Amino acid sequence: MAIVLPAAPIQSKFNPRMVSAGGVLRSPIGGAAINVSRPGDRHAIDVTIPPLPVEQARQWRSRLVRSAATGESLRLQWPQDGVPALGTIFVDGANQTGMILTITGGTVGAVVPEGAYFSVSDGSRYDLYPVAEDRLLSGGDALLDLGIMLRRPPLNGGVLDFTPIIEGLGPKVVSWSLEHMIDRGFSFTIEENR
Structure with a gap:
């Protein structure tokens, strides 16, 4: 079962990116390069959370630590604005x-x-x-x-x-103290893993 992260504060910063499963096949003798597409492209997102009140910092840290300890995936709402109401x-x-x-x-x-x-x-x-x-x-x-x-x-x-929701692996090592999370904020990455 995935661990649902709290809603990110408005001042949070997100850096979404694609993780390619393919690559470029380059000729060793100077021929044309060929783009190799494979199923399996996925997404990752780098998240920076601003300083938090102690209760919120404790909740974030608890969920990130639990994911690192159990290997359970994390769920976070993907940052997206401006999509009109589309119905179901x-x-x-x-x-x-x-x-x-x-x-x-x-x-x-x-x-x-x-x-x-x-x-x-x-x-x-x-x-x-x-x-x-x-x-x-x-x-x-x-x-x-x-x-x-x-x-x-x-x-x-x-x-x-x-x-949308991104679901995937979070950090394997969680090393934030509550003081750090309260004073300076923290950052982590989620990458889809299947």
Whole structure:
């Protein structure tokens, strides 16, 4: 079971990034370089939390320490603003792979904006995906272009959550004192791990 982190204070800083599963294959004799795409691209986020009151610092430290000790993943809301109300959008079809997701539902006439992120759960874990181009919703079936390949087929009927969550591994060593967290704040990284 994942450990849900508290809502980050407004003054928090986030540095989201993509962790590529592919790479560039370079010729040893000067030929063309080839981009190798593989399923498994994922996200990480570096989080800086400002100084906190003692009760909040204690809660954050407790959850980070518990994750480090047990290996349980952490859940944190992905920073995202400006996504309009889209209604409820569902995965439409089982065993989907690749960079296009068949969806259904949503508010008729709403546009899923390019660059928006959503998370989808398989019932126990969340996966995070970016939208590659604007998609007008009709309330029925539509194809949603993704910025990265699906890492695993989402459940048929799974809900796309545009208040997305990143879930993954946190720091293995937690070395913040309460005094440090109260006076100076602290930072950590979460990286999706599946």
